[in-house]
Amino acid sequence: xxxxxxxFALFDLPVRFEVDDQNVAQRYRALQKQLHxxxxxxxxxxxxxxxxxxxxxVNEAYETLRNPLRRAIYMLxxxxxxxxxxxxxxxxxxxxxxxxxxxxxxESVSGLVDPEPVLDHILTEIGADxxxxxxxxxxxxxxxxxxxxxxxxxxxxYLDKLRAEAEQMESWLLEG
Numbered sequence: 001x002x003x004x005x006x007x008f009a010l011f012d013l014p015v016r017f018e019v020d021d022q023n024v025a026q027r028y029r030a031l032q033k034q035l036h037x038x039x040x041x042x043x044x045x046x047x048x049x050x051x052x053x054x055x056x057x058v059n060e061a062y063e064t065l066r067n068p069l070r071r072a073i074y075m076l077x078x079x080x081x082x083x084x085x086x087x088x089x090x091x092x093x094x095x096x097x098x099x100x101x102x103x104x105x106x107e108s109v110s111g112l113v114d115p116e117p118v119l120d121h122i123l124t125e126i127g128a129d130x131x132x133x134x135x136x137x138x139x140x141x142x143x144x145x146x147x148x149x150x151x152x153x154x155x156x157x158y159l160d161k162l163r164a165e166a167e168q169m170e171s172w173l174l175e176g
Contacts, residue, residue, distance in 0.1 A: 001035065001054045007061035007074060017072060017141040019065055028062040069160060072137050072153050081150050089154050099158055102126070106166055110173070119170055126163045130156060 001010075008015045011027045033039075035058060037051040064070045076086065105122055109115040133152045140149035 003053065003057050007065055010061050011065060017075065017138045021066060024065050031058045068134060069156050075141060076146060076150055076153060079146050081146055086150055086154055089150060091154055095155055102162060106169060109169055115173055119166060123166050126159050126166065130159050
């Protein structure tokens with residue numbers, strides 16, 4: 001196995017944003033069956049070490065390919081848009097104002113008598129915005145417009161963080 005090959009090559013996939021999740025899962029199981037460290041437990045220390053490295057590489061590739069945002073970040077990195085380049089990009093002011101507004105609403109939820117409808121509304125809004133950005137991202141990658149794709153990824157990262165905070169708030173409210 002070549003640890004420098006692309007994740008798409010490893011999984012015998014064409015390099016494109018849209019992937020067949022079932023195909024990815026089947027290929028993952030086949031690779032793990034072939035490369036899992038337990039299959040090489042009787043081998044010499046070098047074989048065992050390589051098996052662990054290969055397995056970790058397959059796991060990382062699988063986690064990346066099955067998650068649309070991670071997959072997009074990976075694809076952009078292959079085009080020279082690594083994490084440093086992405087994090088140095090500016091997001092338009094309107095989007096940032098919208099994020100601050102959603103964050104303020106989220107912070108006020110815990111003080112409400114009936115927080116669930118407000119929290120549901122916030123999560124719905126985040127979901128709709130994410131779906132729109134995911135569509136832009138897919139179109140941008142398909143057209144090899146990496147500027148549009150990079151901007152969509154950056155915005156999706158903001159929304160993912162906000163969604164995680166909202167889901168954490170939801171769990172906290174359900175437990176309390």
